[in-house]
Amino acid sequence: MSEPLNILIIGDVLGKAGRRALRDHLPHLIDEHQIDFCVANGENLAAGFGTTLKTADELFSIGVDVLTNGNHCWDQKSFLKDIEEDDRFVRPANFSAHAPGSGWTIQESRMGHKVAVINLIGQVFMNTWDCPFAAVDKIMLEMPDDVQAIVVDLHAETTSEKMGMGWHLDGRVSMVYGTHTHVPTCDEVIHSGGTAYQTDIGMTGSYNSIIGMKKEGALHRMVTRLPQRFEAVERGGTIFATKVSINPQNRQATDIQRICIRPSS
Ligand SMILES: [Fe+2]
Ligand SMILES: [Fe+2]
Incomplete structure (x- = not known):
């Protein structure tokens, strides 16, 4: 087998705490683990709420x-x-057909491999979206044959919907993983068809918080049921990431490994 293609998956990066932790550790992680390509979820980059060009x-x-x-x-x-x-x-x-942007992309890795990244969102306990299963099946019909790795981020609330997607795509993509809950799961596995799977990568941000937000405000809202502004915790970010190794000749995963870097103080 040729050298594996190593992809580092990072989940929801929350605000300054998440960005700082990555700035301090990501370049070194890329070297140490011979990472060829890196994907992160950017929905919480800007103080917890969305993405800006600067972040x-x-x-x-x-x-x-x-x-x-x-x-x-x-x-x-x-x-x-x-x-x-x-x-x-x-x-x-599977956002509305009116949404700008694209649901998938193909980019070249550092070593020149073609990597496809597909993004989906779940339907259970979330807003109303089109069917993620139908959306990914349609993308797979258009997937060029020369793509050497395919990773799928299913941004979803429930474990069962994410597991369903993992089996739905087993043998067709290199990895299916979940984001959105901001809590990592330790169920990383390679399915029988060669697709790596993990229910949630977890947040990169402060865990001295409630899913990245200051505890006081979030708790006040839970206890009193009164409106309260959420504020992102800015310091003390923990990195949760997962390294998946892929055989670029058949797109199948050969290894999956969770990585955690906690703040030093
Ligand atoms: Fe998030
Ligand atoms: Fe989310």
């Missing part, structure tokens, strides 16, 4: 190759335009 550029400049998105995609109105300017941005493919 995206911070990640692109340190080695992130593609930014997927989720239900916070349009929190920053400027992103409605910005997403059309750069094909390293993708948003869920």
Whole structure:
């Protein structure tokens, strides 16, 4: 077998705490793990709410190759335009047909491999979207034969919907993984058909929080049921990421490994 294609998957990167942690550790992680390509979810980059060009550029400049998105995609109105300017941005493919941007992209890795990234969003306990299963089946019909790895970010609330997608795509893509819950799961596996799977990669951001937001405000809202502004925690980011190794000749995963870097203080 030729050298494996190593892809680093990073989940929801939350605000300054997440961006700082990546700035401090990502270049070194890329070297240490011989990472050829890196994907992160950018829906919470801008203080928890959406993506801006400035926050995206911070990640692109340190080695992130593609930014997927989720239900916070349009929190920053400027992103409605910005997403059309750069094909390293993708948003869920099963958004309305009126949504700007694309649901998938093909980019070249550092070693020259062609990597496809597909973004989907779940339907259970979320807003109303088109069917993610039908959306990905349609994309797969258009997928060029010379693509050497395909990774799928299903941004969804429930574990069962994500597991369903993992089996739906087994043998057809290199990896299916979940984002959105901001909590990592330890169920990484390679299915019988060769597709790597993990229910949720977890947030890269502060875990001294409630899914990245200051505890006090979030708790006040839960306890009193009164409106309260959410504020992102800006320091102490933990990185949760997953490295998947892929045979570029058949797109199948050969190894999957979770990586965690906690703040030093
Ligand atoms: Fe998120
Ligand atoms: Fe989300």
